[in-house]
Amino acid sequence: MNYWGNYPKFFVSLMKAFYGDEAQKENGWGFDWLPKWDQSYDVLKYFDMMDRNLVTGYICQGFNPVASFPDKNKVVASLSKLKYLVIVDPLVTETSNFWQNHGEMNDVDPAKIQTEVFRLPSTCFAEEDGSIANSGRWLQWHWKGADAPGKR
Known part of the structure; x- marks a missing residue:
C-alpha cells in the first residue's frame, strides 16, 4: 500500500465537492458529468x-x-x-x-x-527564494540573490 492507495477517497471527496449529494456510488460519483476533452490540446x-x-x-x-x-x-x-x-x-x-x-x-x-x-x-x-526541479530527478533549493527592481 502506498499513498496512491488513497486515490479513491480523494476522488470521491472531489466529486462530492463538485456535485454535493447528487454524487452517489450508484452514478459513479458523477464522473460522467465531468466535461471531457474532445481532442488533445497541446x-x-x-x-x-x-x-x-x-x-x-x-x-x-x-x-x-x-x-x-x-x-x-x-x-x-x-x-x-x-x-x-x-x-x-x-x-x-x-x-x-x-x-x-x-x-x-x-x-x-x-x-x-x-x-x-x-x-x-x-x-x-535569482530574485526570489525557491526550489528548482527538472526531469533529471534532482531538486535544488536556492536563496534570493537580490531584490527585484520596481515598487515593493
Missing part, C-alpha cells in the same frame, strides 16, 4: 488553432515559442492573428517582440499586425 495544436483563427488570445508565461518551435514563420503568423497576447517574463523575448521588424531575422510589417501585446513584469529565479 501547445502545437494551440498554435495551429491560432493560425486558423479559432483562438483570439494567448497568455505566455516563461516561454518563448518564436525561438522554441521549429517553424518560426508559422508561429509569428499565428501570433499576428490574435486580438491580444499577454507576456509574463522578466526578459524581452522574440515572442514579446514578434511584431517588430528586425530585417531578415524577423521580416514583418508591423502595420499589418493588429495583435495588442501586454508585457507584465515578473521576477527571475
Whole structure:
C-alpha cells in the first residue's frame, strides 16, 4: 500500500465537492458529468488553432515559442492573428517582440499586425527564494540573490 492507495477517497471527496449529494456510488460519483476533452490540446495544436483563427488570445508565461518551435514563420503568423497576447517574463523575448521588424531575422510589417501585446513584469529565479526541479530527478533549493527592481 502506498499513498496512491488513497486515490479513491480523494476522488470521491472531489466529486462530492463538485456535485454535493447528487454524487452517489450508484452514478459513479458523477464522473460522467465531468466535461471531457474532445481532442488533445497541446501547445502545437494551440498554435495551429491560432493560425486558423479559432483562438483570439494567448497568455505566455516563461516561454518563448518564436525561438522554441521549429517553424518560426508559422508561429509569428499565428501570433499576428490574435486580438491580444499577454507576456509574463522578466526578459524581452522574440515572442514579446514578434511584431517588430528586425530585417531578415524577423521580416514583418508591423502595420499589418493588429495583435495588442501586454508585457507584465515578473521576477527571475535569482530574485526570489525557491526550489528548482527538472526531469533529471534532482531538486535544488536556492536563496534570493537580490531584490527585484520596481515598487515593493
